[in-house]
Every structure is written in C-alpha cells, then in structure tokens.
Amino acid sequence: MPVPPPTVPDPYDISTAAAAAAAAPTGRFARRTAGMTASEIRALFAVASRPEVVSLAGGMPNLAALPLDTLAAEVGQLVASEGQTALQYGSAQGTPALREQICEVMRLEGIDADPNDVVVTVGSQMALDLITRIYCDPGDVVLAEGPSYVGALGSFAAYQARVVHVAMDAHGLVPQNLRDALESLARQGITPKFLYTIPNFHNPAGVTLAVERRTEILEICASYGVAVVEDNPYGLLGFSGTVYPALRSFDRDVVYLGSFSKTFASGLRVGWALVPPAVRDRLVLAAESATLCPPTFNQMIVSRYLQTQDWRSQVKTFTEAYRERRDAMLAALETHLPPGCSWNVPDGGFYVWLTVPEGVDTKAMLPRAVTARVAYASGTGFYADGFGSSQLRLSYCYPTPERIEEGVRRLAGVLGAELDVMRTFGVPARTPRLRSGPDAPSPDTA
Amino acid sequence: MPVPPPTVPDPYDISTAAAAAAAAPTGRFARRTAGMTASEIRALFAVASRPEVVSLAGGMPNLAALPLDTLAAEVGQLVASEGQTALQYGSAQGTPALREQICEVMRLEGIDADPNDVVVTVGSQMALDLITRIYCDPGDVVLAEGPSYVGALGSFAAYQARVVHVAMDAHGLVPQNLRDALESLARQGITPKFLYTIPNFHNPAGVTLAVERRTEILEICASYGVAVVEDNPYGLLGFSGTVYPALRSFDRDVVYLGSFSKTFASGLRVGWALVPPAVRDRLVLAAESATLCPPTFNQMIVSRYLQTQDWRSQVKTFTEAYRERRDAMLAALETHLPPGCSWNVPDGGFYVWLTVPEGVDTKAMLPRAVTARVAYASGTGFYADGFGSSQLRLSYCYPTPERIEEGVRRLAGVLGAELDVMRTFGVPARTPRLRSGPDAPSPDTA
Numbered sequence A, B: 001m002p003v004p005p006p007t008v009p010d011p012y013d014i015s016t017a018a019a020a021a022a023a024a025p026t027g028r029f030a031r032r033t034a035g036m037t038a039s040e041i042r043a044l045f046a047v048a049s050r051p052e053v054v055s056l057a058g059g060m061p062n063l064a065a066l067p068l069d070t071l072a073a074e075v076g077q078l079v080a081s082e083g084q085t086a087l088q089y090g091s092a093q094g095t096p097a098l099r100e101q102i103c104e105v106m107r108l109e110g111i112d113a114d115p116n117d118v119v120v121t122v123g124s125q126m127a128l129d130l131i132t133r134i135y136c137d138p139g140d141v142v143l144a145e146g147p148s149y150v151g152a153l154g155s156f157a158a159y160q161a162r163v164v165h166v167a168m169d170a171h172g173l174v175p176q177n178l179r180d181a182l183e184s185l186a187r188q189g190i191t192p193k194f195l196y197t198i199p200n201f202h203n204p205a206g207v208t209l210a211v212e213r214r215t216e217i218l219e220i221c222a223s224y225g226v227a228v229v230e231d232n233p234y235g236l237l238g239f240s241g242t243v244y245p246a247l248r249s250f251d252r253d254v255v256y257l258g259s260f261s262k263t264f265a266s267g268l269r270v271g272w273a274l275v276p277p278a279v280r281d282r283l284v285l286a287a288e289s290a291t292l293c294p295p296t297f298n299q300m301i302v303s304r305y306l307q308t309q310d311w312r313s314q315v316k317t318f319t320e321a322y323r324e325r326r327d328a329m330l331a332a333l334e335t336h337l338p339p340g341c342s343w344n345v346p347d348g349g350f351y352v353w354l355t356v357p358e359g360v361d362t363k364a365m366l367p368r369a370v371t372a373r374v375a376y377a378s379g380t381g382f383y384a385d386g387f388g389s390s391q392l393r394l395s396y397c398y399p400t401p402e403r404i405e406e407g408v409r410r411l412a413g414v415l416g417a418e419l420d421v422m423r424t425f426g427v428p429a430r431t432p433r434l435r436s437g438p439d440a441p442s443p444d445t446a
Helices: A015-023 A031-035 A040-048 A068-086 A096-107 A123-135 A150-158 A175-187 A211-223 A261-268 A277-291 A296-308 A311-336 A362-371 A401-425 B015-023 B031-035 B040-048 B068-086 B096-107 B123-135 B150-158 B175-187 B211-223 B261-268 B277-291 B296-308 B311-336 B362-371 B401-425
Strands: A118-121 A141-146 A162-169 A194-197 A227-231 A255-259 A271-274 A351-355 A391-395 B118-121 B141-146 B162-169 B194-197 B227-231 B255-259 B271-274 B351-355 B391-395
Touching (some): A096 A118, A118 A277, A141 A150, A150 B277, A194 A211, A277 B150, A296 B296, B096 B118, B118 B123, B162 B175, B194 B211, B311 B351
Parallel strands (some): A141 A162, B141 B162
16 A cells, blocks of 8 residues: 655654565575564673673573473473373374463453463563564565564564554553554554553563553553553562453453463463454464474473472562562662763563663673673664664573672673763764654653 | 466476465354364274274384383482472573583484484474474465475475375485476476475384485475474384484485474474574464463473483384384284285385275275274375375384284285175275375385
8 A cells, every 4th residue: 555755754654664675686596585584682691691691682581490300200290291292293282281270360351361362482472472473464564662672583583574663661662653553554554463561570671560450451452453462471470479460361452471481481382362352363373383282291390390399489489589689680780880970770571671871872882891891782672663772671580699799790881981982082973763653761760 | 366278287286286275164253273183093093092992103213112110110210309400491492511512412413403403392292293383374385395204294284284295106206396397386486485305214104314315305395495394203213223314414404303202202292493593583472472481390300311221222122013014014024914015125114105905995994904903004195185095004003013914814805805894896986185295106116
C-alpha cells in the first residue's frame, strides 16, 4: 500500500526502513540473512567470559542454589524407571503432564488456561521465533518497547519484520505513546501484526508495567486490531514478593510466553506458549517443522521437579540471591559513578538500565571497558534502529556481590576517563542517532 | 523471472505450482502458514497409537536395547558433578567437546571435518529447518528425491520453497533424472537453491545411493551451481555392516546433517550440521534466534555416553534388532500380500516402500486399514505434489517381529478386500494424479 508523505516529521515513519531492508544483497542465500547479524552482546561474550573480566553483560541465571544431589537422584530415577519414554520422540505440542503443570504455574499470575492451549517449546525463545514465523510476512510491522529484548529483535529480523519501538517510562510502556504509534502507522496504511511486550522486570529496562496500564494497553491494541504477545520470563522473580496479574489474565486472546529458564534451569531449554486455539494449531505445525518435538527427557525432568520438589521455595531462594545482588549493584552505582549518570531501581528480574552523560557513546566505549576488565551490554543492541548509544544494560544476576562492586568500580573508572577526554577536547561528534519513536527517556528520568 | 511456456509437456514445469502458492489467503497470519498443513502421517498418529492397532506408520527407533541402569548412573553423576554447567545456558553452536566427538563419529563415513564447522542442533530436523531458512526465499526451488522425507517437505513448505522431485531407482537418485530436472529448470530460468538427498537407507524409499553415483551427482550439482544437502540419520544402521562414504567425504562444500536419534536416543533431540564456514556463520545466527542454544544438559549426556560407553557395539545391537524386524516384515509380505504388489529389500534403516496394484488408492484405503487395526504411511505424504497414491511406507523399526507379521497379515486382508471390490465394480476413478517429475517407479521395479 502506498505511503503518503507525512505532513510533519513523524517519528514513527518507517518507509525508509522498508526500502533499506528490500535493497539488501545476499548472493546465494535468502534475503532474510541480510538482517541476521551477531548482536553486540553475543559478539562480546567470548572476551567478556575471560575470568579476569567482570561480566555485567550476560543474562545467565544464578544456579548456585539448586539442590544438585537431589536433582541427580531424581533424574537418575527417571532414566531407570521411565527411560523408554523419556528417551523417545514425543508429541510436537509437549507432554500432557507438563502442560497441566504449566497451567498451575500460570495460575499464580491469575491466568485461567486449558492445557490444550499450551505448546511446550525449546525455551521461550523458540516460541517467540515461531510466533513471528506464523504472524509475519517480510515487511510486516511489529511494535516493541524501546528498548526491547535482543533475542526478540533477532527473531523479528530473521523474518524480515520491521520493528517500531514505543517508549517506556518508569511505569513501563506509555499508553499514549502506543496510541501515537498506532495512529501514525494507520496514516501510513499499516496495521502492525502484534505488540511484543515484557510487562514484568523488563529486559533490559528493568521496569514493570503499572497494573492500571495493563487493561488500557489491551484495549488500545484491541481497538486497532493488533495482537498482543506477552513475554514473561521474570514474572515470579519480584523482590517484594508481589506477583503481578499477567496481561493474559485480562484477555484470553493474548499470546503468553513463559519459561523455566529463570525459575529452574536454563540448560534444559524448556519454555512454552499459551495461545488461542487458532494460533495453537498453526504453532504446533510450525514447531513440528522446526524440531519435530521438544526433548521428552527435559520435559519429564521439569515435570518431576515441579511434582517432587518445593519449587516455590526454590524460586524464593533464587529471588533472594538476586535481590542481594541488585542491592550490591545499586550501592556500587551510588558510590562510584560520576555525576550525570542515571538508572532505574528494578524491583525484580536481572537488570539495571543505565543512562550515561550526554556525549558518551556506550558502544564506542565498550572495548575500553573490556580492556579495563568489565563488560556490559551497550544500549544500541536493544533497539532495531541504532538508538540507545547513551544507555547500557548492567546484569546483576550472575556475579557475586563482591564482583559486582568491583565491576561497577571499573566501569566508573572508564566513564570517568571518557568524561575527562570530553572536558579536554570537547564533546565528540556522536554516532549519528537514528530515529526511535520519540527520544525514549531512560525509565527513571520520565 | 518470467517463465517461457515449454514447447513440449515438461514434467518439471513448476509455473503453475508457483501461482497456486502465491494465491493462498491467510488472513491475519503470514502467507507461509498456508503451506503449513498436518502431514498425513502425523495426523494419523493419534488413532494409530491405540494399543490394538499395529502401527507400521511411525519411525520411532527401538530403544529396548539401551542399558538404562548404566545410563541412569551416568546421568545422575553428570548432574551431581557438573550440574552448574549442564543446567546453564551454553553457546549457540554447541559444546566444543561434543563437536569434537561428532567429528570422530563422522570419520566412520570418511569425513574429515573441523569441529569449528559443526553446529549442534535440536535434532537434525532443526538443522534442516535452519538450512532452509538461510537458503530459501519464498518461491525458491529445492530439489528432493521422489519420494522424500516428510519432515523435510514440511520445512520447505514452511519457508514457501517449491519442491521439484527427482525420481530414484533401486540404486537411489538417478543421475540422468537429476540432469533432466536441472536442464528443464534452467530453461525456466531457475537455479534451485539445493538438492536435498538422503543417500543411505532412504526414508521412505529404503534404497541406498550406489557409491559410483555419488561423485557423479556431486559433479552434476556443481556444474549447475546447486548446493547439496546430505541428510544421513541412518548411515550407521546398515545390515551388512557396510558404512558407505558420505557425499561430504568427496566434497567439502556439501552440507551434511547428522543425528543421534537413531544411534542413541531420539528423546534427547541432539543432531548436528557440518557446513562450510560461510554457511556456518549464518547457521549459528539462525540457531541463536531459533532457540538461543541447544540444551547443554543433553549435549553433555551424549558426550558422556560416547566417552564412557561402547557406543559402536550399542549401534550394532540396534542394527541386529532392526534386521530381525526387517526379515520378519519381508517374510510376511511374501506370505500374505496379494499378487500385483511390489516392494524393495532395504539393507539398512527403518523402511519398506510398497507399491500396490493399479487402482488401489493408499490414501483412501488408510481409514479402512486403521479400522482393521493396522496403520501405515500412505505414499502421498512423501511428495509435495500429490503423487504417491499407489505407494505406502511400512516401518519395521518399532514393533516386535510377531506384531509386524500380524500387521502385514491385516494389511493384506484390507488390500484383498479393495481388490475384490475392484474386480466386482471395476477400477474406481483414481484420485487425480498430479505431476511429480517422471512417474517415479517404485525402487524395485526400475
């Protein structure tokens, strides 16, 4: 459909992005490969994982608290007693037993679900990838918070979808920004396929969508005929013990993505999608062509764990460890960071989103940080359009509090040096900042 | 590119198929969902899995011979001693240890490989899906044997690729048929993205590509600039003990797909792709957006199994069980089937490909077979174009020899009844037979 030129500069105008995507050359490979590039974070993992580097970049859950001996016994028993089933192919949708238990887990967030509408996937990343597969043709538009989860941006790029970011504030996605974006896209003749949102303890922004905004956002999307994809890997990891009602608890049409990677064990790669029946049938077919079926063994391990272990206490134990680390990071930021920095105070999850003084380019600074033996994820990795060069993500999930403090101290040194250079030679020319909807304020400055 | 009308009826003319694909309506979902339909085999699994039904339809490996107690101890030890690593995220490419061991396994087929070129996937189905993702734009053409693996056809459909079948004979893919197909496509201005081939103990045809044809087929593809994707899940399951040299052993540009589903345990979902470096980099990125990483735990279990167990003897044990079952099936076919049926004698793998007398439609007969408590996979499921209604696939991998004999007896009864009806009322109008390249002879009648 032709796009009328907007009468005023429109932050949501994506006609240029479309042209750029269409132009990409790929030789003997599919056009979609042009959009498949290594994320800054992943590209960085190799260096950042050297022991002398304090990595505040990754999102690896802290598994130290897992009762390995008990698990060893349970898993061994599973192989001995049910190995013929556990080591065999299973159904593409997942085992009925685990789908029942997943409904129990989701009930904690106010979700009333039928196990027949649950599809077990190889981590929720696979659900995200397949949901994009069944919704998006090349050029289709997806709405996502700005910033958004790097793995989601990767899947959207792999299916040649165009991403329009909608800014958040300290209370999550801003309903008026969502309306503005949908209005602008409507003027361009575009109905986005879905809104991708992480309502709780956002990755990377650390914020949580205010409960009173949840139904409003659902109503806005419904009124524009836009589906909602709710990604909720951190929902049970709130430091206050509060569990927020899922968007899905208000609206059965919401596509809900969940995972055991943060509440149990990421190395098992067990996640799921809860979807309306019409989506489920397509999702199961897509899952079949993607992997035939998720590993039966891993599903039975999670089932057994949920059945035989006090998994709620285990989640509480995890959460306490994360809160201790968050506190260590916040204290270190207060103590060491130079003036002009701002950050949010996450009340759950893994991440602090930091805004650095104007003029500092977090992407350009990253190699110098790694040289100083600290790694972070620069903000641009969390935007589809190059925005985010004044932001960075700090993860407190994995290192010990002592290492976190040391890492922040090193980061402060690097930032200080950048600022000294700027004072001496003036603010350097910025990396050209591309459009990202309205200039998204960092969550704490709204 | 415009397709000139062929001067003579051309079995490889795909212009009509292209138009059909483009026309499909999909509402709010992606166009690719129009091609995502439940395969006849999968649709059948529910009924066929009732205990009173002898299922000769599925391809489930026989795990009865696995030493579960030993495995239980090994897996338990793994969790107790390395649980912090095994239950954590890993790299998208797979663990270095397993990639090294995979190269050892492939050496049995004459493959000289660098572990850096191996990408571990969630079963080889995931490798197949991602290879299609990085090679195929909508409308691109893929060559595949006729018949071909139903899971491959599913992935090709999911990426809106068009499949052109190339007929086999008793010695596998026929080089001249491959030349003819490539010539015809060249006249249509089309260069296929790749040839997808299963050289050993073919699923579903049961045939093996003659060694003297292997380099010839590689040369033909090279001369037309067509990549080769070699899918080899059954290569080590030869009844004579012969291990055939892989296509990859002759040509480092071949994309090779392997799996532990048939040599160890399908429920772990551990497969791999061995690819040239330029493909590898794209494959790893595609794998990241598909699942982030394959399950670390499952990879470490396979590593430990290969390291601590006599896995070659285990494969020999599996193979002997399959040979016994093949013999039971062949004997039962000889004893019970009515005249006019023909089938191949597989010297490895899981499958017998059966051609029924002219006039019998295996797809139409399937419900009557299930009523008679025997299930098979009708031939049309193994073609992208509706061909195969005179064929069906019988799997001997899973049931006991006694059950196989009983299943074939029941199948013979159903076939006999169909033939009686035909004798009484004449040959019914066939399901319209669509084009599938030349009318592929069943492997044993060539």
